[in-house]
Amino acid sequence: MDLIKYIILGIIQGITEPLPISSSGHIFLFKTIFNTNLFNSLNFEIISNFGSFIAIFIIFFKDIKDLIIAFFSYIFKKEKRAKNLAKFKYCLYIIISTIPVGIVGLLFKDKVEELYSIKNLAWAFLITAIALFLVRNLKGSKEDKDITLKDAIIIGLMQMITIIPGISRSGTVLVACLLCKLKRETALKYTFILYFPVSAATMLLGVSDLISTPDVTSMLVPYFAGLIAAGIVTYFSYAWLSDWVKKGKLWKFSIYCLVLVIFILIYFR
DSSP: OHHHHHHHHHHHHHHHTTTTTOHHHHHHHHHHHTTOOSSOHHHHHHHHHHHHHHHHHHHTHHHHHHHHHHHHHHHHOGGGHHHHHHHHHHHHHHHHHHHHHHHHHHHHGGGGGGGOOHHHHHHHHHHHHHHHHHTTTOOOOBOGGGOOHHHHHHHHHHHGGGGSTTSOHHHHHHHHHHHTTBOHHHHHHHHHHHHHHHHHHHHHHHHHHHHHSTTGGGGHHHHHHHHHHHHHHHHHHHHHHHHHHHTTOHHHHHHHHHHHHHHHHHHTO
16 A cells, blocks of 8 residues: 555656646645655655656757757867857756755755645645746746846746745746746746756755655565656656647646645634
């Protein structure tokens, strides 16, 4: 039964990680409804997030490879600087957008667990619902090369609130990108390229806690099962999100989050 529960949680992680509806919020909600304390929340998030990380890395492998090559070519090959300038700046903007949430994460890492509560979760889902609804009709004109330093800073500052459980990282960044007048496809790409440094940093911060957890070796099989489930489902869930973003259907996720708020308020009254 424990193995099945981990697989189910991995599936939930896989569905919700790319979607703008908060994977951490859904996992906490699931655990609360079924009243299970079989696993540490942050430990499982680290493991399942790694599964999602691998899946999204596969999806964006070509983009990541091109950006890395262009970044270092710009630095070390003067004759190619003009050609690689746009991608070099794109990489710098990703770094800049990562810094604010990185600082907040380092300062408040030990406080995150205290923020998990059903009441806070309802508020977080409501904020996400409102934000997604407000940008439902936005479709800017900026492409990758048109992103500015100001855009990167605004997106980075907005991403800081995603440390709060239930506030969707992908949803918040998508909203920020659309408010900065990025095209929907451009916003989607920036959101998930930005996912990599943030996710990698989160996993690195949690590795020491994971290793120091008593009897962690006994959890290797269920954790691995959850990781595989999360990775496979994330791959297909991203395709769903991509299609809906391009078609301007983010408002449907807004409705979903609002329904979750109503459910939480009724179920846990």
